[in-house]
Amino acid sequence: MNFCQACSIRNRAICADLDDTEIALLNRIGRRKNLSAGESLLWEGDQAVFVANVVTGMLKLSTTTGDGREQILGLSYPSDFLGRPYGERTPYDAQALTETTVCVFRRVDFERFAHEHPRLERKLLERTLGELDRSRRWMLLLGRMSAEERLATLLLEISERLAASTCGGDASPLDVFELPVSRQQIADILGLTIETVSRQFTRLREEEIIGMNGRRDVEVLRRDLLEAIVG
Amino acid sequence: MNFCQACSIRNRAICADLDDTEIALLNRIGRRKNLSAGESLLWEGDQAVFVANVVTGMLKLSTTTGDGREQILGLSYPSDFLGRPYGERTPYDAQALTETTVCVFRRVDFERFAHEHPRLERKLLERTLGELDRSRRWMLLLGRMSAEERLATLLLEISERLAASTCGGDASPLDVFELPVSRQQIADILGLTIETVSRQFTRLREEEIIGMNGRRDVEVLRRDLLEAIVG
DNA sequence: CGACTCGTTGAGCCAGATCAAGTGAAGTGG
């Protein structure tokens, strides 16, 4: 059987440009894998044995200092690529935040395939360049923004990426959405503590810039103000 | 004439895998450009018209918040690639820190060439993946490290990268080197203020972990302690 | 020489960290 043909990210992931023959070949070297929330796919420092594509669900990529302080490097949404081709070691932990399905390849198989199919390699290059831009924007956040600016930036980014990953095209950002992460994880994404994050949520709620239903359901009431905070 | 044949980074830049015929073609679409210290090559937000390779010298890549706070995203050493292929806009400013020579290509020319020469594209992919790893490691620094840890990390990184970029291979890190950047720029790299950076230098000097001759000449006296600070 | 740039040092302040309860919803089990 051939997963790829029915794959929900067939037209958005790095395999988008491949024709049916190529897809059939790629299908043969990959396999689906389901992860439950909390389960890890990659461990920082391990031999880089696998690479993967996110099909459904969401993961966090993170790294840790020697004494246990965590920094989340990014969230991976459907169609995102995971792992470290052309490298010895996996540079980060990857852990599922929700029920997640990924499409896994042995790194050597994937590299051989990419080698023979430059269109795939180009897609991967484009994606990697995009990731690099995104991670550099995050450096500005971590290096120079206040707690309020950081949370506002994250809320806007999540609302945009969730729209993009659910609706396929470049849909307009969601005004109502569920946070895919806990307060502690938000703190680890933003380089803050959980208490500071909680206080900033309270503030945004008090100023009626956002509304919340329970701990994870966010409604953006004043996108303009949120954008003004980011600057 | 053909710059490439005599190019000092011929074997380390993304053109390393190309044969003589390919190099000759690449040579035809590129040109050398000299920058004096302080001169800018790319401006954030501009149409991405050029891409380039650093031949000699050093540049900083930076971005700025709406209200003028700067964050340096990285330093570019000889053989590093600059610019944003497959993208509309340049995502950062690039400014020479020293006398610098770069090898510039019009983006469209470069993309066409890359398209026809997958080996080049693969080199660029490998390099971009390496850059992504590096920028993610910097996120841990910016999000979770103390001022002391940040400066120690930077000093170690500079001493390693200067060794690599001067001696070609994987030479051992330099124990005596010249800082390529001012105190203000170090602050902008580390997400700190100039005063904090200055105080940390003083501390490392007092503890005889480093020695300094003037403002820019650093000698690493106790690499072990520097590494211990980083953890 | 003054004017300027770059860096260092000091004094005080504040955003966010740390430490310490408190709350409320969801599960557990008796």
Add this chain to the structure above:
DNA sequence: CCACTTCACTTGATCTGGCTCAACGAGTCG
């Protein structure tokens, strides 16, 4: 069905690392 725990978060009180503001070298250039 109600105590009892647990987990995830919130809130309050206090502390502090790094920021801000300000003064002061030490080179450097005209």
